[in-house]
Amino acid sequence: MSDVENKEAEVASEGAEIRDTDIVFDCPICGKNLVIDYRGAGLQINCSQCGESVLVPIPDGMQLTDLDLDPGEILKQLFATRRNYQKAEMQIQSLKAKLTQMQETFIALQEVVAEGLAE
Numbered sequence: 001m002s003d004v005e006n007k008e009a010e011v012a013s014e015g016a017e018i019r020d021t022d023i024v025f026d027c028p029i030c031g032k033n034l035v036i037d038y039r040g041a042g043l044q045i046n047c048s049q050c051g052e053s054v055l056v057p058i059p060d061g062m063q064l065t066d067l068d069l070d071p072g073e074i075l076k077q078l079f080a081t082r083r084n085y086q087k088a089e090m091q092i093q094s095l096k097a098k099l100t101q102m103q104e105t106f107i108a109l110q111e112v113v114a115e116g117l118a119e
């Protein structure tokens, strides 16, 4: 009962290699040197410096089918997207509340002005 296998550990250590699959390119707007995981090829990202929307180039010889993500990765991205969505929803709610407040203040001020003009 001592034949323990360590094959899984070997496979896991492969992820520690230097990734020369990363895509390196310059932002066409501000010239900032950008590095992105190869799975970002062909996607639109926001430049970390100027914030503009930038199209990530697809490296020569790379097939778009190489970009297929494993289901775990897709789920992770889905969760992250949903969290961001919820955050944005909360901001919208808070802005809506502020807008309502400002509208009420505006109406109240209008009434004061109207009263002042009537006298």
Ligand SMILES: [Zn+2]
Binding pocket: 027, 028, 029, 030, 031, 032, 047, 048, 049, 050, 051, 052
């Ligand atoms: Zn930029």
